[in-house]
Amino acid sequence: MTDQANDFWNEKMKHLFHLYDADGDGSITPRDFEILADKLSSLVGQEDVKRREDYAAARKSLCQEIMRADANQDGKVTLEEWLDFHKHLAKELHKPDTNPEILEQLSERINTTFNMLDLNHDGYIAKDEWVKTCQFFGVDQTTAEKSFEQLSKGDKLEEDKAKHLFFEYLKSDDPNHISNCCLCFL
Numbered sequence: 081m082t083d084q085a086n087d088f089w090n091e092k093m094k095h096l097f098h099l100y101d102a103d104g105d106g107s108i109t110p111r112d113f114e115i116l117a118d119k120l121s122s123l124v125g126q127e128d129v130k131r132r133e134d135y136a137a138a139r140k141s142l143c144q145e146i147m148r149a150d151a152n153q154d155g156k157v158t159l160e161e162w163l164d165f166h167k168h169l170a171k172e173l174h175k176p177d178t179n180p181e182i183l184e185q186l187s188e189r190i191n192t193t194f195n196m197l198d199l200n201h202d203g204y205i206a207k208d209e210w211v212k213t214c215q216f217f218g219v220d221q222t223t224a225e226k227s228f229e230q231l232s233k234g235d236k237l238e239e240d241k242a243k244h245l246f247f248e249y250l251k252s253d254d255p256n257h258i259s260n261c262c263l264c265f266l
């Protein structure tokens with residue numbers, strides 16, 4: 081990695097860290113996932129019991145995957161732990177023989193993220209789902225719509241394509257890579 085690529089990737093991962101640190105106390109803990117999920121569930125529609133249960137399961141799974149970054153196991157992921165964890169992950173992903181266990185963990189995380197974005201569970205991320213989630217994370221509507229158009233080239237983003245983009249988002253240190261339009265969702 082050149083210094084510039086390294087800086088870019090670091091900034092991207094820091095941004096992601098702050099999105100997950102919902103209570104803004106400087107570390108990621110299971111409590112942050114509760115806060116995020118409580119807020120996000122208002123987008124899903126609370127009247128649907130099955131959906132609510134799915135959502136709770138997804139939240140738990142995502143929390144588990146992210147808390148793997150807690151290297152000293154004190155129940156908090158600090159920024160330093162977060163960056164180390166993702167640096168290791170990105171390095172693995174660049175290898176031709178990526179550790180299968182790491183790939184599996186990442187797939188779990190990406191599947192869960194996709195399910196949380198696909199609010200109506202039809203296998204696609206529709207534009208309104210994308211925009212709603214972006215707005216939830218503080219991205220303005222115009223930026224959200226523009227990123228969706230760049231990513232989807234249409235009115236919906238297919239599951240395979242979305243997952244591939246999430247994967248590339250974590251891996252890529254190229255500021256011009258299309259996956260950077262994902263902004264924040266892992």
Ligand SMILES: [Ca+2]
Nearest residue numbers: 101105107108
């Ligand atoms: Ca926190």
Ligand SMILES: [Ca+2]
Nearest residue numbers: 150154156157
């Ligand atoms: Ca820790």
